[in-house]
Amino acid sequence: MGLGLLTTEPLPRSFFDRPSHEVAPDLLGRVLVHGGSGGGPGGGADCGLADGLVGGVAVRLTEVEAYGGPGEDPAAHTYRGPTPRNAVMFGPPGHLYVYFTYGMHFCANLVCLPEGHGSAVLLRAGEVVAGHDLARLRRSGGAPAGGAAPDGDGGPPPRAARRVSDRDLARGPARLATALGLAREHNGIDATAPRDPAAHLPGPAAVVLAGSPPEPGLIRSGPRTGISTAKETPWRFWIDGDPTVSPYRPHVPRRRSAAATSVGDAPRS
């Protein structure tokens, strides 16, 4: 019946049951919604994104990266097989794989292919299309993951030195996860099932909506960002000209601070 132009319709699981490098470009323009619990008794998917999303955030994806499975993609977390951390990537498609990195950041992926394959798409950047205030609060360090915005009654925000611009709210994978309130506890949740008010979920649900894909001619691809291996594989995809696409950063090997980088130069007491 529907013409497929409804931006509020959740994507089916079959959408993700494909190789990650095929899913990745198709995810551009789609909308990831998290939170907004109680968005409606009939299921949250038909909440008005422009105005009516209360207590949640929605991001239209503008940049993604595909990661392959064991033995085929040296840059993937699953390259050397299953571990406790990457277990979700070996699970069913359409679930969120959220991992912790650099000691302080979370990044969110969507799992591809059937159980056992271990591939996913990293969500690198997007445009916040609803819930700007809550996203900005989280990005300023003022709101816990998945939580709603506290009322502005008690006092000033912890550090409101500089207001984060709309453009930068979800520009970068860790910024996107923060803006959406995605963290450790959301690892493994299903992003294809519509939110069910009757279900007893540990936290607010996340759903990928059909959104508004860009003209095919606007999709660009190139090498992935920040990885030390497989630098040639052009599995980063973005919408050309979109201001929310993150700046490209080649990998820089981190040197250990001053000490112990090399035996010869190490200062000896």
Add this chain to the structure above:
DNA sequence: CCTGAGATACACT
């Protein structure tokens, strides 16, 4: 605009 460097916790070898 650009560059460099520090911060930080955890998974894996």
Add this chain to the structure above:
DNA sequence: GTGTATCTCAGGT
């Protein structure tokens, strides 16, 4: 012990 699918600030251009 080592390396990280990053971000933010400081400072120069």
